[in-house]
Amino acid sequence: MKFLCVDCDEQMQFAERQEPGDGTFAAAFRCPGCGRSVALLANPFETRLVSSLGVKIGGRTLDAQPLEQVRATVRGREDAFVDDGNREAGSGERPTPAWSPDAKERLARVPGFVRGMVKRIYADYAAERGIAEITPAVMDRARSELGLEEM
Amino acid sequence: MSFRTYRDVTGPDASRVLDQVGAQRARVRDRLATVRRVVAVMSGKGGVGKSFVTAALARLGAARWLERVGVLDADLRSPTVARLLGAAGPLRVTDAGVHPAVGAAGVRVISTEFLLETGRPLAWREPEAEQFVWRGTLEVGVLREFLGDVWWGDLELLLVDLPPGADGVADLRDLVPEMTGALGVTIPTDEARQSVARALRAATEAGIRLLGIIENMAGYQCGECGRPGPLFPGDAGPALAAEFGVPLLARIPFLAGAHEPVFEADAQARVFEVLG
Numbered sequence: 001m002k003f004l005c006v007d008c009d010e011q012m013q014f015a016e017r018q019e020p021g022d023g024t025f026a027a028a029f030r031c032p033g034c035g036r037s038v039a040l041l042a043n044p045f046e047t048r049l050v051s052s053l054g055v056k057i058g059g060r061t062l063d064a065q066p067l068e069q070v071r072a073t074v075r076g077r078e079d080a081f082v083d084d085g086n087r088e089a090g091s092g093e094r095p096t097p098a099w100s101p102d103a104k105e106r107l108a109r110v111p112g113f114v115r116g117m118v119k120r121i122y123a124d125y126a127a128e129r130g131i132a133e134i135t136p137a138v139m140d141r142a143r144s145e146l147g148l149e150e151m
Numbered sequence: 152m153s154f155r156t157y158r159d160v161t162g163p164d165a166s167r168v169l170d171q172v173g174a175q176r177a178r179v180r181d182r183l184a185t186v187r188r189v190v191a192v193m194s195g196k197g198g199v200g201k202s203f204v205t206a207a208l209a210r211l212g213a214a215r216w217l218e219r220v221g222v223l224d225a226d227l228r229s230p231t232v233a234r235l236l237g238a239a240g241p242l243r244v245t246d247a248g249v250h251p252a253v254g255a256a257g258v259r260v261i262s263t264e265f266l267l268e269t270g271r272p273l274a275w276r277e278p279e280a281e282q283f284v285w286r287g288t289l290e291v292g293v294l295r296e297f298l299g300d301v302w303w304g305d306l307e308l309l310l311v312d313l314p315p316g317a318d319g320v321a322d323l324r325d326l327v328p329e330m331t332g333a334l335g336v337t338i339p340t341d342e343a344r345q346s347v348a349r350a351l352r353a354a355t356e357a358g359i360r361l362l363g364i365i366e367n368m369a370g371y372q373c374g375e376c377g378r379p380g381p382l383f384p385g386d387a388g389p390a391l392a393a394e395f396g397v398p399l400l401a402r403i404p405f406l407a408g409a410h411e412p413v414f415e416a417d418a419q420a421r422v423f424e425v426l427g
Contacts, residue, residue, distance in 0.1 A: 001168075002160050006152065014165030023277075029165070045281055052285040054292050055171040064178070066249045066300040069292045075274040076266040084245045113266075116244060 003040075008033035017058045018144050023047070027058055056147040062124055065117045072148075076113035083116025097126040100135045107139075121146065179299035179326055182248070186221070186306040188426060190362065191323055191333040195350030196343050197315035200367040200412070201336045202226065204403070205312040206235035207411045208334075209258045211419060212426075216307035218257030223297050225323070226314040227290055228273045230264040235411070240265035248302035261301045263293070291322050298326055308426065317353035324357045331426070332360035334400070337387045338368045344387035351395055362400075362425040364392045367412060369402035379404060398425060 003012040012029035015037065020026055023044035030037045042050070042057075050057055054069045065071075071081070099107070103122075110118050125142040126134050142148065183189065192205045205222060212220040224232045233239070238254030242265055251259035263273055275282060275289060303309065313319040320333055333354050337347040351361060366388025370379050382405055392399035401418035414422065 001166065002157060002162070002164055004154065004160055009155075011160050011162040013162075044277065045284075049285050052288040052292065053168075053172070054175055054295070055166065055168050057166050059165060059167050060171055060174075064174075064300075066244055067296045068300075069289070070266070070296050073275050073289055074263075074266055074293070075271075075276055077268045079241050080266045081249070082241045082243050084243065 003029045003038060005031035005033060005036060007031075007036075012038065014058050016145075017147060025057070058147060061146060062121060062128075065120065068117065071114045071117050074113070076111075078112035080113055081116055083120070094127040095132075097123055097131055098133045100133055102136050103134045103139060106136055118148070121148065175295060175299070176326070179295060182299045182301070182303065183309070183327060186303055186309045188308045189311065189327050189330040190308065190426065191311045191313050191320050191330065191354075191359070192336060193313040193320050193333050193350055193354065194315060194336040194343075195317055195346035195348070196337070199336050199338045199343060199347075201315070202232040202235060202312050203412055204336050204365055204367055205232050205310050206255075207414060208422065209236065209308075209310055210256045210411065211414060211422065212308045212310075213256035213258050215423065219305055219307045220257075221251060221259040221261075221303050221306050221309045222254075223294075223301075223309060223311045224260065224262035224264065225294055225297070225311050225319055227263045227293055228314065230262045230267075232312045233260050233262040233264040236260055238262070238265075245302070248300050250302050259303060259306070261297050291326075294319075294322060295326055317350040320350070320354045320359060321357040324359050330359065332362040334362050335364045335391060335395075335397075337364065337366055337391060339366060339383045339385040339387050341385050341387065344385065344390055347387065347391060348394065351391065355395070361395050361397045363398045363421070364388050364395075365400050366402045368405045371405040371407070374407045400425065 005012050008031055010031055010033040012031045015028040015030045018026045025042040025047040027040045028037055107115065107119060122134055122139055122142055125146060126138060131138055192201055194201045209220050209222045222232055222236065224230045233252065233254065236254030236258050238252040238260035240252055242252060243250040251261045252265060254260050267273060311323055313323065324330060335347055335351050337343045355361060368382055369388060371382045372379050388399050388402055398421055400421045401414055403412040406413065
C-alpha cells in the first residue's frame, strides 16, 4: 500500500502509528513535498485482517519473537510457556532496564500465555533507546510504535 | 485526475509487506535447513487413525535415527498425536526458539495440545465477529510458526500430521517447497477410498510426491489367540496404491488394547525404503 500526494505527485512517507481507542488503528503519512499529512484509520476487523498475515503495518522495527503470532492471537493456557529468565530481561550487551512498580503491575495483568514475550519486547524497546526505567508511559509508546495491537 | 500505477511510484511500500512475508519464508527455510526429510501424513477422511499411524512412524524413525525425529501436529483444532507420544508442556522459550516437548522414544513434538486449556477448543482473541474471514490465514500462520520458530535441531525426519481434508497439504507445500513427500493413510472401506483419493489428488496437483499408502484397521487381530478376522469391507489400501502408482507400505490390523499400530518387519523395510 502506498499513499500518493495528488497535488505534489509525490509518495507520502510513513510518519507514525497510534491506537486512539475503540480498537481503531491509525497510521499517519506525510508528503515530503508539501508537508501535508493524512491518516489511515482501520477498524478492529480491518486491523486483524492485515495482522493475520503476521506483518506489521508501518514495517517491523524489532526482530520477530518465537511463536509471536501464535502467542498474540490464540486464547492459550496461562502456563503454556516458560520463558528463559535472561531472555525476558532483554537481548544484547546493553544495560537491562528497570521496571517501575506501576509498569510491573500492568505487566502482571497481561495474560500468562503472552507475558514473557511482551516483557522481552518492552525490555528490548527500552534498551535500544537508552531508557533506564520502563514505565506505563514507555509501554504505551512501545505499543504504539511497535504495533503491539494484539498484546 | 490521473494516477500512476503502484509500480510507477517507485518508493518502497512503507510497511514493506512483501519483505516481511519474504522474511517469514526465510525463517522457515533457515530453521528446516537442519531437517533432512519433511513428510506429511495425510488422509481425506477423519477417523482412519492417521495420528495413531504418525505416532508409530515417529517411534520407528526414532529407533532408527537415534531420536532425531520430530512430529508437527498440524491438526490444530483436534490435536491428538502429542498424547499418543506422551509429550507434554510447558514449552521452554529461549533465544534459539521454542523448544519442542519430548515424547516417547525421544520424539520432539509441537502441537496446539500444549497451548490450549484441557478440553477447550482452539479459539482466537478479539475481535470475535466475522472470524471466518481471517481464521484460515491465522491457521496457516500457526503452521508457519510451528515450522520456523520451533527449535527442531538436527532431524532426520519431521513428520507433519495433517488434519483430515485436502487443504492442509497444499498449505504445507507453500511453506516448505522442498518437502520430501506425503504418506496417505486410509481404512479399507470404499467411502474412505473415495475421500482419501480426493486428498491425494489434491496433493499430486500441488506437485507433492506421494510416497505410499498405509491401510489402517485392515481386519482385526484377536488379542488372545492372535487370529485375524475381518473388520471393514473393502480394499482401499491396495486400490489407492494402484490408482496412484505408489507402494502399499503396510496393512495394519486393529489390535484391541494396543497403544500403537504394529508395523511388521517387511512393512518397516518398505517405509524406510521410500523415506530414503
